[in-house]
Amino acid sequence: MLVADSMVTPGLARQVKDAVRDLTGRPVRYLLNTHGDSDHILGNQEFSPESVLLSHRLTRERLLKEGDSAIAAARNARPFLAPELEQARVVVPGVAFEGDLQIDLGGVMVECIYLGPAHTPGDVAVWLPQRRVLFTADLVFNRIFPVMRNADVANWILALDRLEALEPDVVAVSHGDVGGRGLIREMRELLTTVRGRVLEARDQGVPLARVLEEVKFPAYEGLSKAEVRIPEAIQRIYQYEEVKA
Numbered sequence: 001m002l003v004a005d006s007m008v009t010p011g012l013a014r015q016v017k018d019a020v021r022d023l024t025g026r027p028v029r030y031l032l033n034t035h036g037d038s039d040h041i042l043g044n045q046e047f048s049p050e051s052v053l054l055s056h057r058l059t060r061e062r063l064l065k066e067g068d069s070a071i072a073a074a075r076n077a078r079p080f081l082a083p084e085l086e087q088a089r090v091v092v093p094g095v096a097f098e099g100d101l102q103i104d105l106g107g108v109m110v111e112c113i114y115l116g117p118a119h120t121p122g123d124v125a126v127w128l129p130q131r132r133v134l135f136t137a138d139l140v141f142n143r144i145f146p147v148m149r150n151a152d153v154a155n156w157i158l159a160l161d162r163l164e165a166l167e168p169d170v171v172a173v174s175h176g177d178v179g180g181r182g183l184i185r186e187m188r189e190l191l192t193t194v195r196g197r198v199l200e201a202r203d204q205g206v207p208l209a210r211v212l213e214e215v216k217f218p219a220y221e222g223l224s225k226a227e228v229r230i231p232e233a234i235q236r237i238y239q240y241e242e243v244k245a
């Protein structure tokens, strides 16, 4: 068995492990971190050392560099988890890969596809070609405004083109309900719209503070977390792509 991501606390990771055991009766051979955000890695300790912990090289390097600050980040984002996070420690994947990774789980092929930098530098999606099931991790959010704090939005849009070209029947996202391949298109529309409007204003010389005040996205304001994440997205696109150009 392979589990993608270990949740935000050791307690939640134990629930995942128990559910896998109850459903399959098999041990978890591999735990993959799809990227390095704290809500995807803080249960790693529950899988180590029995499972092989894997991630893209850039995610491993990020976790080594950030150390325990991931725990503080999780506590800030979700203060109600503070008691549970007291037992958390950061366990960094021991195996890192570059590019894509294929794993044969006794006849079921698993393809870990590197798509970064997109949501984060080390993003990996998990594709089961025989079942046409795609686990997008945080490259797709469903009815929730995406986190773009550390994003390369231009490349994220290209990553979504690649995911759509796989023609998945089932799209399982990390935040929000499971859906079909339309979720990928919706996410691309959102990113393209937000990026386009921000860069348009910036190219006209509008200062960031005014873009934050004046550029509105009525179609996306009703999404969960939009209030906090739209300003973050505007700031990231405005500043990151300026540095790049």
Ligand SMILES: [Zn+2]
Pocket (backbone or CB within 6 Å): 037, 039, 040, 138, 174, 175
């Ligand atoms: Zn996440």
